[in-house]
Amino acid sequence: MVIYRLPRGESVVYPLSHCPLCRARLKPADLVPLVSWLLLQGKCRYCGGRIPVRYPLVELATGMVFLILASRFYGWQLVSLQVLAAVLISAAVIDYRHGIIPNSLVLAGFVLGLGLSFFNPVLGWQQHLLGVIAGGGPLLALAVLSRGGMGGGDIKLAAVMGLFLGPRLVLLALCLGSLLAGLAGMVLLLLGKKGRKDTLVFGPFLAAGAFAAIMWGQQLVAWYLSRL
Numbered sequence: 001m002v003i004y005r006l007p008r009g010e011s012v013v014y015p016l017s018h019c020p021l022c023r024a025r026l027k028p029a030d031l032v033p034l035v036s037w038l039l040l041q042g043k044c045r046y047c048g049g050r051i052p053v054r055y056p057l058v059e060l061a062t063g064m065v066f067l068i069l070a071s072r073f074y075g076w077q078l079v080s081l082q083v084l085a086a087v088l089i090s091a092a093v094i095d096y097r098h099g100i101i102p103n104s105l106v107l108a109g110f111v112l113g114l115g116l117s118f119f120n121p122v123l124g125w126q127q128h129l130l131g132v133i134a135g136g137g138p139l140l141a142l143a144v145l146s147r148g149g150m151g152g153g154d155i156k157l158a159a160v161m162g163l164f165l166g167p168r169l170v171l172l173a174l175c176l177g178s179l180l181a182g183l184a185g186m187v188l189l190l191l192g193k194k195g196r197k198d199t200l201v202f203g204p205f206l207a208a209g210a211f212a213a214i215m216w217g218q219q220l221v222a223w224y225l226s227r228l
């Protein structure tokens with residue numbers, strides 16, 4: 001719902017969930033992630049219009065990320081990582097489809113991350129603020145140097161990632177995200193899908209980099225240090 005409404009300037013709170021085609025108000029039974037879509041065979045109960053498969057796919061992906069996180073983390077850390085995952089998945093899909101990362105989404109992520117940071121039993125709040133600089137700083141520098149090659153939304157999203165993850169993990173996330181974006185750019189160039197001047201949205205790669213850093217960050221850093 002967030003992914004659909006924010007780029008269209010609609011409120012997240014009101015009106016209640018409705019079919020994007022006929023505007024019919026949806027009943028609770030229509031709103032069960034994935035299950036409703038399967039039971040209704042991808043059609044609106046009221047107007048019979050097709051509901052695109054990306055809606056249940058995003059729900060499925062979000063559920064899987066939540067489960068994977070729950071298999072590794074617990075307590076405070078799990079809650080804050082799941083909040084971050086919800087923000088990043090929303091940002092990634094909106095950026096992919098519309099080429100923007102809405103300010104309201106980044107702001108909501110920042111407020112939630114700031115609130116959560118005061119309850120972190122491991123990292124102090126100073127580490128979280130340092131993470132904001134470590135996340136946003138490099139992309140801001142890149143934006144200045146490349147005169148707008150990096151979008152403002154990406155800079156703000158990276159700062160929010162840093163707020164949640166702290167300086168070390170967010171720097172790793174930026175490296176991994178850039179690596180993935182570089183690889184994807186090369187593949188698209190080789191396939192002739194994009195020219196060298198075309199830009200690639202960076203939001204999805206930031207989200208993927210954050211996920212990789214969260215899941216394998218410790219091992220990656222240990223492996224890297226062992227090679228020195």
Ligand SMILES: [Zn+2]
Nearest residue numbers: 019022044047
């Ligand atoms: Zn409908």
